[in-house]
Amino acid sequence: MNFLSSAFSSLTGxxxxxTFKEKIVDPKSGSFPDSTSVWTIYNGLNKANNAxxxxxxxxxxxxxxxxxxxxSLARNCFRKSKMLKLPGIISVVDFIESESYLYIITEPVVPLSSYLSQSAGSGSDSKIFGVHSIGLAMSLVNQSQYLHGKLNLTNSVFVTRAxxxxxxxxELLTNLxxxxxxxxxxxSKLEPGFDSSLPEDVIGNSDLIRQFPLKLDSYKFGVFIYSVFNHSQKGNSPINYTNSELQNMKNVPxxxxxxxxxxxxxxxxxxPTVEKFMKDAATYFDQNKLVLFNHELEELKFKNDNDKLSFFKHELGAFTGNDNSEEEDDLFPSGFLEFKLLPELISQYQNIFKAKPSVNTTPEEHAQRQETISVLLNYILTFGANLEEATFSSQIKPVILQAFSLPDRSIRLSLLNHLNNYIKYLTESDIQNKIFYNLLTGFQDTNYMIRETTLKSxxxxxxxxxxxxxxQDLLKVLAKSQMDPKPSIRTNTLVLIIKISSKIYNTSKNNVLITALSKSLKDSFVPCKxxxxxxFESLIKEFSLNEICGKILGHLAIALMDEHSHKVRTEARRVFDLYLQSVEEHASSLPQDDVDEEEEEKIFFAKHAPVTSTSSESVTESSSNDYSIGIGGFRLGLTKMNPKGTLNNDFNVSTPDLTRVGTPTLETPNFNTNQSTNVDTWNDFDVDESWGGEDVVDEVVDDTPKKPATINTSTRAPRKSSGLKLGKKTAAAKPKSALKLNLKVEDDDDNWGGDW
Known part of the structure; x- marks a missing residue:
């Protein structure tokens, strides 16, 4: 395998x-038209710059x-290629000569016969454009006193990438x-196929060419024109046209x-000479749109700014049919758009963009500059949308990323209007790092067209x-966009929120959606509602039952009474029923048995009821039954409560009202603590010593017969006797006021209004 590789390297040099790549012409194949070529032609790459x-x-x-x-033919071509530098001749990059090989390195080209066979650029306008180009080149060669002598369709005309x-x-080029x-x-006798396209007067006798040498190129050019328009009929076979065929000029305009x-x-x-022919046919060629457009494009670099703007707005617009990109393939030859028009447009764009306005620039000049940039960008985006990804990335993408940073509205509109066409060429990194944040600035623009186009983008x-x-960024902007004065922007904002719902954080998604949908449901614009x-209908599975009952049904219920649109009310009823149905389906799966209605009350008293001794178990039971809640209301048996026990003390020992003036009290008799008496403890208060009074017992007689209760003296301290005797009228002790008011109290008035 290594031996074969080495052998191939030596053969191909x-x-x-x-770098040698695939062959495009191989004379050793023995097939026409390659068999008529002196050269083996390869596609290749320059190792220095990968061009x-x-x-x-x-x-x-x-x-x-x-x-x-x-x-000998190859050496003549090798030498003459160094000498002849004219427009319309293939651009030569390098010449290499060794003991074994001759190399001519040129711009990338393909033979015209292969180009036409692939049906690339086979339209009539493209062929006329090509014939015109070769006619101009042949005319310049003849004017330079050179005779080409070998013009044909097979191996003397090539097509560039543009x-x-x-x-x-x-190979036969001769300086006369x-x-x-x-x-x-x-x-000439060594040239393959030379005799197949010669006039009758010179066949077999090349010396007759000396009389009218340039007329040989005229004849060759006429045969070339005929073969271009009839190539599909001959196919890949040797070309040998008869005189009658040539005079008929079938299929030629x-x-x-x-x-x-x-x-x-x-x-x-x-x-006529080729030069004379080109002058006679100049009117016809000038009527061809492609010929005229190509001429204007080549002259563009020599024009001033006003002429350039006029060309882009009128000539280019007229030629392309007012930006009708659907017919681009018919307008341009294959490669013309990608490698000729677009590079020129990009070059002009960059030149104008880099030429910053000076101090002396007038507002009119600045406006004209911005308009030219916008028009150029519009064409660049229009023509670049159908390029291959590699070409788009190298030529068009840098322009787009640069243009998004510009604040000009017309430029931004051009970028956004064409976004659907070139979005496929932009990576996630391009969008997230170089476009997204510039795009968000459009929401703050005062021009509604920018805001609406930005939203759609x-x-x-x-x-x-x-x-x-x-x-972190988009939702904040959309929240403000929901309040935009333009109704369609508010509607499209909601459309976008619904579309991005899958990208909203789960912790906040439902709140965001419910808030946004509810706000739009109250909008005055019917399409927004x-x-x-x-x-709400499409996102019904996103919401929980608690959210449906607590938030959504209420908003939908309001829409049921919409005063402005019957359509909204009808749709709201349908969506409301969908949500209500989901709630009812869940409710039907719940247990049918009711829980104890007083269970919570029982739990409370089980936790807070007083703990009694066994002897008073019956009293506690009867007392606890009085703390029940009926269905009709709260039933507290205040008059039936047993005045004994810890619970009663908890009620009685409460925080005194510090704002209340102390009440005069009577001294109570000294009871025998060993004697069983009926004592009502509702009024058995412990007086706060801070008030300045003495312990007082107010007797309240309860006529209700009660069982005698034994007072446990071990747990309750005996009351101190006041020293007063029953039956005597005495003055009540003056209570001290916490408010320290200077009040005068009459000693002979006990304030009770009579005897005890």
Whole structure:
């Protein structure tokens, strides 16, 4: 395997600083039209800059080349390519000569016969454009006193990547004034296929060319025109047209055919030169849109700013049919758009963009500059949308990323209007890091067109926006956009919120959606309300039953009474029923048995009821039954409560009202603590000593018969006797006021209003 690789390297000359790729012409194949070529042609790459090239190779040691003396033809082409530098001739990059090979490195090209066979640029306008280009090149060659002598369709005309037809095949090129070798006479017999397209007066006798040498190129050019328009009929077979076929000029446009017939006149003296033919047919060629447009494009670099703007607004617009990109393939030859028009537009755009306005720039000049940039950008985006991804990334993407940073509204509109066409070429990194934040600034623009177009563009790029950017940046902007004065912007904002619902954080998603949908449901714009109802319907599975009952049904219920639209009310009823049905389905799955209605009350008293002794168990039971809640209301048996026990003390020992003035009290008799008495403890208060009074017992007689209760003296301290005797009227002790008011109290008035 290594041996084969080494052998291939030596054969193809891989030692030169160019990378050989696939063959595009192989003379050794033995098939037409490759068999008529002196050169083996490869596609290649320049190792220095990786630029594409075409490599013309001729082996000086090949036995076939030596036996047929094709090396002499190759050497003449090699030398003349260095000498002849004219427009319309293939651009030569490099020449390499070794003991074994001759190499001519040119711009990347393909043979015209292959180009036409692939049906690329086979339209009539493209062929006329190509014929015009070769006619101009041949005219310049003849004006320079050179005779080409080999013009044909097979191996002397090549097509560049830009769709330009270029002249080559200089194996017989002869300087009629200073060429000592005179190859047209000496080497013409060696040229494959030379005799197949000659006038009758010189067949077999090349010396007759000397009388009218330039007329040979005229005849060759006439045959070339005919073969271009009839190539599909001949296919890949040797071309040998009869005189009657050439005079008929079948399939050639009539206006061009009348002049082309003169070129193939059998008498050399009657044939016009190529230069004369091009002048006679100038009117016809100038009527061709592609020819005229190409001429204007080549002259563009020499025009001033006003003329450039006029060209972009009128000539380019008229030629492209007012930006009708659907017919681009018919308008331009293959490669013309990608490698000629777009590079020129981009070059002009960059030149104007880099030329910053100066202090002396007038507002009119600045406005004209901005308009030119906008028009150029519009065409760049229009024509660049159908490029291959690699070409788009290298030529168009840098322009787009740069333009998004510009504040000009017309530029921003152009970018957004074409976004659908080029979004497929932008990566997530491009969107997130270089476009998204510039795009958000459009929501703050005072021009509603910018705001609305920006909103629609967010919908286009949202799939390439990160979740973090959606939640931290976009939702804030959309919240404000829901209050935009323009109704359609509010509606489209809700559409976008519904679309990005899957990217909202789960912790806040439902709150965001319910808030946004509810706000739009209250909007005055009917389509906005309908979109909110549609959103509620599509997102019904996102919400929990608690959210449905607590938040959503209430908003939908309000929409049931919409005063402005019957359509909204009808749709709201349908969506409301959907949500209500989901609630009812869940409710039907719940247990049918009711819980104890007083269970919670029982739990409370089980926790807080007083703990009693066994002897008073019956009393506690009867007391606890009085603390029950009936269905009709709260039933507290206050008058039936047993005045004994801890619970009663908890009620009685309460915080005193510090704002209340102390009440005069009577001294109570000294009871025998060992004697069983009926004591009502409701009024058995413990007086706060801070009030300044003494312990007082107020007797309250309860006529209700009660069982005698024994007072446990061990747990309750005996009351101190006041020293007063029953039956005597005494003055009550003056209570001290916490408020320290200077009040005068009469000693002879006990304030009770009579005897005890």
């Amino acid at each position: 891989n030692s030169i600083p160019y 594409p090239v075409a490599i013309f190779e001729c082996s000086l040691t090949d036995p076939v080349n030596i036996s047929k003396d094709l090396v 769709g330009d037809w270029k002249l080559f095949g200089l 004034q200073s060429d000592p070798d005179q190859p047209i006479y000496r080497l 009539k206006q061009l055919a009348s002049s082309a017939k003169k070129l193939v006149n059998q008498k050399s003296s009657l044939r 967010i919908t286009t790029v949202i799939d390439k926006v990160s979740v973090k950017q959606v939640n 309908m979109m909110a109802l549609s959103g």
